[in-house]
Amino acid sequence: MTGFAAVDLGASGGRVMVGRVEPGTLDLRQVCRFANEPVRVAGTLHWDILALYRGVLTGLRAAGPVRSLGVDSWAVDYGLLDETGALLGNPVHYRDSRTDDVPARVARRIPEDRLYARTGVQRQPFNTLYQLVAAAGTPQLRAARRMLLVPDLIGYWLTGQIGAELTNASTTQLLDPATGAWNTGLIRDLALPPDLFPPLRAPGDPIGPVSADLLGYRTEAVAVGSHDTASAVVGVPAQGPDFAYVSCGTWSLVGVERDAPVLTEASRRANFTNERGVDGTVRFLRNVAGLWPLQESLRVWGRDDVATLLREAAREPGLAAVVDLDDPAFRPPGDMPARIAAACRASGQPEPATPAATVRCIVDSLALAHRRAVRQAQELSGGQVNAVHMVGGGARNELLCRLTADACGLPVLAGPAEATALGNILVQARAAGVLHGDLSALRALLRQTRPITRYEPGGDEAAWRCAERRVGG
Ligand code: LRH
Numbered sequence: 059m060t061g062f063a064a065v066d067l068g069a070s071g072g073r074v075m076v077g078r079v080e081p082g083t084l085d086l087r088q089v090c091r092f093a094n095e096p097v098r099v100a101g102t103l104h105w106d107i108l109a110l111y112r113g114v115l116t117g118l119r120a121a122g123p124v125r126s127l128g129v130d131s132w133a134v135d136y137g138l139l140d141e142t143g144a145l146l147g148n149p150v151h152y153r154d155s156r157t158d159d160v161p162a163r164v165a166r167r168i169p170e171d172r173l174y175a176r177t178g179v180q181r182q183p184f185n186t187l188y189q190l191v192a193a194a195g196t197p198q199l200r201a202a203r204r205m206l207l208v209p210d211l212i213g214y215w216l217t218g219q220i221g222a223e224l225t226n227a228s229t230t231q232l233l234d235p236a237t238g239a240w241n242t243g244l245i246r247d248l249a250l251p252p253d254l255f256p257p258l259r260a261p262g263d264p265i266g267p268v269s270a271d272l273l274g275y276r277t278e279a280v281a282v283g284s285h286d287t288a289s290a291v292v293g294v295p296a297q298g299p300d301f302a303y304v305s306c307g308t309w310s311l312v313g314v315e316r317d318a319p320v321l322t323e324a325s326r327r328a329n330f331t332n333e334r335g336v337d338g339t340v341r342f343l344r345n346v347a348g349l350w351p352l353q354e355s356l357r358v359w360g361r362d363d364v365a366t367l368l369r370e371a372a373r374e375p376g377l378a379a380v381v382d383l384d385d386p387a388f389r390p391p392g393d394m395p396a397r398i399a400a401a402c403r404a405s406g407q408p409e410p411a412t413p414a415a416t417v418r419c420i421v422d423s424l425a426l427a428h429r430r431a432v433r434q435a436q437e438l439s440g441g442q443v444n445a446v447h448m449v450g451g452g453a454r455n456e457l458l459c460r461l462t463a464d465a466c467g468l469p470v471l472a473g474p475a476e477a478t479a480l481g482n483i484l485v486q487a488r489a490a491g492v493l494h495g496d497l498s499a500l501r502a503l504l505r506q507t508r509p510i511t512r513y514e515p516g517g518d519e520a521a522w523r524c525a526e527r528r529v530g531g
Contacts, residue, residue, distance in 0.1 A: 060492050061124040063089075063277075064482035065114050066286065067131035067208065069308040070094055070353060072110055074117025075476065076124060077483030079492050084507040086476055086483070090117030096151045096391075103151040103391075107137065107211070114212055115272070123275035125490055127216075127268065128282030128482045129209040130289045132308075133229035134186050137211045138202035138254075146198050149208065152184035153390055160188040168247065171326060176244050178235035178319040179228070180331035182345065186230035190250055205254045209284035216279050217266035221259045223281045225288035228334035235319045235332055261288070261336045262489040280489050282482045283336045287311045287343075292336050292484055292497060293477030294447045295504035302432045302443045304462065305477065306452025308350050310424065312431035313343025314441055325438045336485060337497055342439050346427040347383035349452060351420045354394040359413055370414035371421060372457045377521055378415070379407035380423045382529040405528060425461035426525055432466050445469045449477035453511075464517030474508040 064075045072092050078085040092113030097104050118127060138146040150156070161183055164173070170181065179185060186207075193199040206214055207226045214220055227233055227240075232255065234241040240255045259265070265279040283289040290305040305311040319332035319340050333341040356364060381388075381401040388397060395416050399409040402419065410416040428446070436443045446468050448459055453472040463470040474480055484500045487493045493500065 060487070060490065061121075062483045062486040062490070063118055063121045063124040063127040064282075064479040064486075065117065065127060065129040065212065066289075066479050066482065067110060067114075067129070067212075068094065068286065069132050072113045072117075073479065074114065074121050075479040075483070076121045077480065077487070079483065079487040081493065082503070082506065084480070084483075084503055086480060089121045092117070099148070102156065103154040104148040105135065105151055105208075107145070107149050107208075111212060111215060118273050122273055122277065124277055126278040126280045126486050128280050128284075128486050129212045130282055130284045130286045130478060130482050131208040131212075133226055133285050133287070134184050134189070134207075136186060136189070136205045136207050138198060139204040139206060139214075140201050141203045143214075145211070146202055149211075150189065152189075155390065157183040157188045157192045160192050164188065164191055164248075171323065173231075174326040175321055176235075176241060177231045177233065178321050178332035179231040180329045180345065187232055187248065191248060194249065202251075202254060204256055206256065207284070210256070213265050213279050213281075216268045216272065219266040219279075220256045221265065221281070222256045223284035224258050224260050225283045225334050225336065226285040227258055228332075229285055233334070235321065238334060261485050264489075280486050282485045285333065286478045287333065287341065288335050289481035289485070290449055290478040291315065291339075291341055292481030292500060293474060293479075293504065294449055295471070295474070295501050295508060295510060296447055297498075297501070297505065300442045300444045301447055302435055302445075303447045303449065304428055304432075304452065305450050306348055306448055306455075306458070307450040308353065309348035310346040310428060310452065311341070311343050312346050312428055313341055313435045314439055314443065316340045316342050316439055316441070320439050322438065328434050328438060330434065330438055336481075339497070342435060344431040344434065346431055347388060347424065349455075351383060351388055351394050351398065351424075352417065354391060355398075355413070355416060355420065358393055358395060361413070367413060367417050368421075368455065368457050371417035374415050374418035376418070376461075377422050377525045379410060379419050380426055380525045380529055381405070381419065383420075383423050383427050407528065421455075421458050421461060422525070423529070424458060425465040426522065426529065428462045429465035429522060430526065432468070443468065445471055448472045449474060451475055459511070459513045463513040463515040465522050467515050467519060469515060470513040472511045472513065474504065474510075480504060480508070
């Protein structure tokens with residue numbers, strides 16, 4: 059069988075997985091896992107990109123030999139290269155506060171409805187557009203010749219080839235939603251140097267050979283859906299078009315798959331985004347807080363027994379207190395339990411008194427946010443949703459899956475948890491000619507080979523509606 063390596067970099071850790079694929083068979087093995095620990099330097103929060111690259115190399119050496127490799131990561135963040143190809147400084151973390159006031163500044167020059175019409179992308183202070191505007195005039199940006207998003211930067215270090223993979227490029231807010239090309243008019247209006255943006259490549263395109271000197275074996279780097287969410291949605295084992303997905307890791311990305319962007323005023327107001335997917339698809343979705351508040355609470359408590367906490371949380375009374383996890387107050391790192399308690403207090407609800415009650419509040423609030431986003435995705439795109447697919451780490455969280463089914467009033471089909479790595483590998487296997495067909499053929503292989511757990515909706519619709527009112531929904 060043919061082996062393909064998926065490098066999957068997430069906000070809390072990186073992994074190298076090997077998939078062995080042939081028609082009817084798909085085996086997946088994790089060969090290496092490494093931490094992703096951001097570093098604050100002189101007040102700015104950075105990714106430790108060289109530590110990540112070291113993890114990638116170690117993992118790929120252990121994985122080999124493989125026919126090809128593909129890299130995906132979180133969106134929007136980038137490194138700048140100077141004219142010799144050297145990296146100018148460490149990439150900045152999207153949770154850094156330097157862009158907090160930039161959307162408002164940009165809106166004074168380009169009204170938000172115009173910007174949405176020209177990009178189709180939600181307003182998030184961390185979008186690459188706002189990060190580059192925040193960097194305007196700095197010596198670093200003046201010296202920069204190329205901007206490479208994180209997977210493209212890793213691909214450049216592995217192959218020496220420069221390019222911008224399309225799915226991730228669509229999260230920069232600098233692509234034209236109609237053509238999928240760099241939006242040169244917008245780039246000019248923002249006074250950004252047009253040459254900064256490398257030629258686009260599509261998932262499945264070759265990137266270049268990786269020499270044996272680097273890994274101990276020779277292989278090829280192939281462009282995949284390098285935005286982790288693009289790969290995750292390839293990895294949704296859906297049958298037919300009438301599904302919503304929740305790709306649940308650090309973030310929950312909640313939405314539907316379409317073949318054209320939705321650029322209405324209503325979708326702009328609901329802060330829905332149009333991200334480019336594999337095979338010309340559009341992911342019409344909303345960013346919901348995801349597991350971040352839970353991960354950050356565990357860090358603050360110094361606990362790693364998440365399974366115990368979730369079991370205790372399942373015994374707590376449901377919907378005792380809910381918060382709006384979209385509130386920007388929850389975005390930066392720091393004391394999450396204190397912020398949750400403060401939000402409950404401010405809205406006249408009981409403050410969770412124990413870690414289990416805090417976890418219950420977070421999971422109830424997340425399920426409530428999933429409900430709102432699934433319903434909005436359906437209404438705004440005019441589609442039908444019969445089931446919600448939960449993929450990513452959240453698919454292993456039984457309490458969250460059950461409450462999401464209850465909140466949405468729809469069955470939740472949970473799994474695979476490794477959808478991102480699987481989507482990455484499926485696109486490589488198809489590019490190599492080992493698999494054939496469109497996304498539905500790739501998804502059929504997932505349904506044949508991966509276990510999926512079904513959660514039927516139960517619960518009390520009136521209680522969810524009442525909870526929705528408490529968070530102002
Ligand atoms: C999830 C993700 C998401 C982006 C965020 C910055 O990992 O890629 O799709 O919005 O990170």
